[in-house]
Amino acid sequence: MKIKKFWKFTFVCESKSNRSGFKHECTMFDENNRELGFSKIQYYNRTRERFAFEKVIDDCIRDFRK
Numbered sequence: 001m002k003i004k005k006f007w008k009f010t011f012v013c014e015s016k017s018n019r020s021g022f023k024h025e026c027t028m029f030d031e032n033n034r035e036l037g038f039s040k041i042q043y044y045n046r047t048r049e050r051f052a053f054e055k056v057i058d059d060c061i062r063d064f065r066k
Helices: 054-065
Strands: 002-006 009-018 021-029 035-043
Touching: 009 054, 021 054, 035 054
Parallel strands: none
Antiparallel strands: 002 009, 009 021, 021 035
């Protein structure tokens, strides 16, 4: 589990293995620990990201903005 803090938000990210590859899950919290968003992405092979959990954090922010 990785915890990343950006501005007033905290992202709790996890990587989990499964039989067809792996997945990243991310939950977004505010400064009062209220859950604001969630996203998960299934990967079937290794991917390139600028930093770990980049895509799942981006999707979590998009979910929050809707």
